[in-house]
Amino acid sequence: MNETKFQERIDAEKKIEPKDWMPDAYRKHLIRQISQHAHSEIIGMQPEGNWITRAPSLRAKMILLAKVQDEAGHGLYLYSACETLGISREELVKQLHDGKAKYSSIFNYPTLSWADMGAIGWLVDGAAIVNQVSLQRTSYGPYSRGMVKICKEESFHQRQGYEIMAEMAKGTPEQKAMAQDALNRFWWPSIMMFGPQDSDSPRTGNAMKWKIKRQTNDALRQDFIDKTVGQAEVIGLTIPDPDLKWNEERGSYDFGEMDWDEFWNVVNGNGPCNKQRLAHHKKAHDEGEWVRNAAKAYAKKQELVAN
Ligand code: FAQ
Secondary structure, eight states, rough: HHHHHHHHHHTTEEEEEEEOOOOHHHHHHHHHHHHHHHHHHHHHHHHHHHHHOSSSHHHHHHHHHHHHHHHHHHHHHHHHHTTTTSOHHHHHHHHHTTTSSSOOOGGGGGOSTHHHHHHIIIIIIHHHHHHHHHHTTOSSSHHHHHEEEEEEEHHHHHHHHHHHHHHHEEEEEEEEHHHHHHHHHHHHHHHHTTSSSSOTTTHHHHHHTTTTTOOOHHHHHHHHHHHHHHHHHHOOOOOOOOOEEEEEETTTOOOOOOOOOHHHHHIIIIIHHHHHHHHHHHHHHHHHHHHHHHHHHHHHHHHHOOO
């Protein structure tokens, strides 16, 4: 198959599978995006893991524990999808540790109160769903199928976060203030998850041509904002954007300018928790080496027995 045939297949909405011919640039693009996505799921366990031991009730603790475990599962599906493109898990983790592979900027912000668990579930998982529902139709088969399963779990995560926020918003004045404070701190970083504006997004052109991305960063961001404003109103919280206003003509909300300097600063490794997140991942990875060695030795033994 040549590049023209490949593009025809994409245009006809046919999925590309691991053994199909694909241009090298398509393969590289997917490895970059899927690995960033996988790393985000795994690093994303840290801000919430921070609160498992301090959850305010047994019920809250069980739900949070299950959610964080789900994120580990999402990371594993995504690493597996990425490995079908001919790169090993070891290499992917090395790229993360060397700072060559990115992960979502959102996970470089600290979680200061229990309300932050609400804000993350509601806003961060909410933003992730909007993005991932769109990615269910991505052109690469294993990525697309992984997204279908992940989206089912993310919608439970979004619900658990919204429930925490709703409970706190109707609690004592102090609890409501905590919920509002969490919304104030997580709102802008959450809408930054969708990436730079389309005019500033070097990857969007190829991603749309190859149907890796099905909607642009700005379109998804707008969709998320339109869905979320009403949810804040229902629970009596205020979105921290004075420029947020319904635009009758567009049938969408207008919103304020994001702090792009902050965005690029965090993406380039200088956010409030970047160093801490990476150091924690490296430590856990080093401490788990004996498990990987034992698993490899066991696999080898099984192979010898089989032969
Ligand atoms: N953070 O040209 P574009 C979750 C990078 S969901 C960091 O626009 P693209 C669930 C970008 O990679 C979160 N880096 O790039 C969860 C590119 O890097 P390069 C993860 C960012 O790929 C919830 C450069 O900037 N979701 O984890 C960010 O077309 C709760 C130029 O940007 C996904 O990864 C950012 N926010 O669009 C887990 C979804 N934005 O080329 C735990 C899949 C951009 O220099 C707890 N990914 N960059 O290497 C995507 O949809 C896309 O890759 C975008 C970026 C939209 C993230």
